[in-house]
Amino acid sequence: MLGVDFDLRQLRYFVAVAEELHFGRAAARLHIAQPALSRRIRALEDELKTPLFVRDRRTTVLTAAGEQLLADARDLLAAAEAVHRRVTAAAGAKPVLTVGFMPGIVVTPAVRELARHRPDVGVRLLRTSWHDQVAVLHDGRVDVGIVRLPVERRGLTVRPLFTEPRVVMVPATHRLAGEESVSITELAGEHLLQDPDAVPEWRDIAVELRAPGRPEVPRIHSVEEKLELVAAGAGISVIPRSTAMFYTRPDVIGIPVPDIAPNHVALAWLTARRSPLVDAFLDAAASLVPGSITTS
Structure with missing residues (x-):
């Protein structure tokens, strides 16, 4: 499908827009001007002769x-990155560890600790996102991930x-917006913009799950x-406080919703690919967390 002169940078631009579904946010993420990004996507669509x-x-x-x-x-970019890393490693270049992290998690302290040692x-x-935080481990885009549970643990340690606690996000004009905290029962009549299994406490009492034809939840990237979507009044969402x-x-x-279970944050890596670099990062990250941490 792709021409021999296909540009991997163009492919990265496409992935950014596809994941953000917003040209402005994708441009900011890529550190380029939005008009330039739009031209790149149009050129890609012209090359493929189909709208994306x-x-x-x-x-x-x-x-x-x-x-x-x-x-x-994603597979093509992961393969290209893996080739680059293997070639630079073979050339004796400075070793590089790639760390994946979920939104809201600050990685800098662990990186500084690693650099110190x-x-x-x-x-x-x-x-990463809920949709790819495990995929990036399996396809080699990252060596170790800071993930939000639950995840599919096949092949992972x-x-x-x-x-950390979770909060419910509502529009500023919502009837509950002025409350210091809410009970899960007060959310029973709301439309949840995520998989109900992610909030089982809501799932167990939700009005819409007991009515015929639950409104479809769009895929959110x-x-x-x-x-x-929350700001537009399309529904509510429960996310980690950070x-x-x-x-x-x-x-x-x-x-805050005190009767919703907290979010669990963990380190994850492919069991078959554990390396001294991964071990070094595990030590750096663990040193920032109070108490003893054991491998599951």
Whole structure:
């Protein structure tokens, strides 16, 4: 499907837009101007002779061709990155550890701790999402991930780090927006913009799950997109407190829900690919967490 002169940078641009579903956010993530990004995507669509996105003034969604390219593009980029890392390692270049992390988690202290003990190691960071935090481990894009549980543990070793409370995100105009905290029962009549299994306490009492024809939950690729939907009044979402604090905006309010179970944060890596570099990062991350941490 791709021409021999296909540019991997162009592919990375496409993936950024596909994951953000917003040209402005994707441009900011890539550190390029939005018009330049739009030209790159149009050039890619011209080369492939098919539209990859359907866009209007308010929304951007993937076409069927775009969905297929996104699935393939991640594998292509991961393979290219793996080749680069193997070649540089063979050339005796400075070893590099790639760390994946979920939104709201601050990785800098662990990176600084690693640098203090292993100044010979370079670190790259990759922000992940609920949809790919495990995939990036399996396809080699990252060596170790700071993940939010639950995850599919097949082939992985998972080491707990810490837990944190979760909050419900509602529009600033919502009836509950002024409350210091809410009970899960007060959310029974709301529409949840995520898999109900992610909030079993809500699932057990939800009105809409007991009515015929539950409203469809759109596939959401990023926290930013989720908060856009909340702000627009499309529903509510339950997210970790640190994520809510990181993505502060005036039109969306986070309210503590004491009777929702906390989010569990953990380190994860492929059991078959554990290495001295991974061990060094595990030690650096564990030193920042109070108490003893044991491998599961």
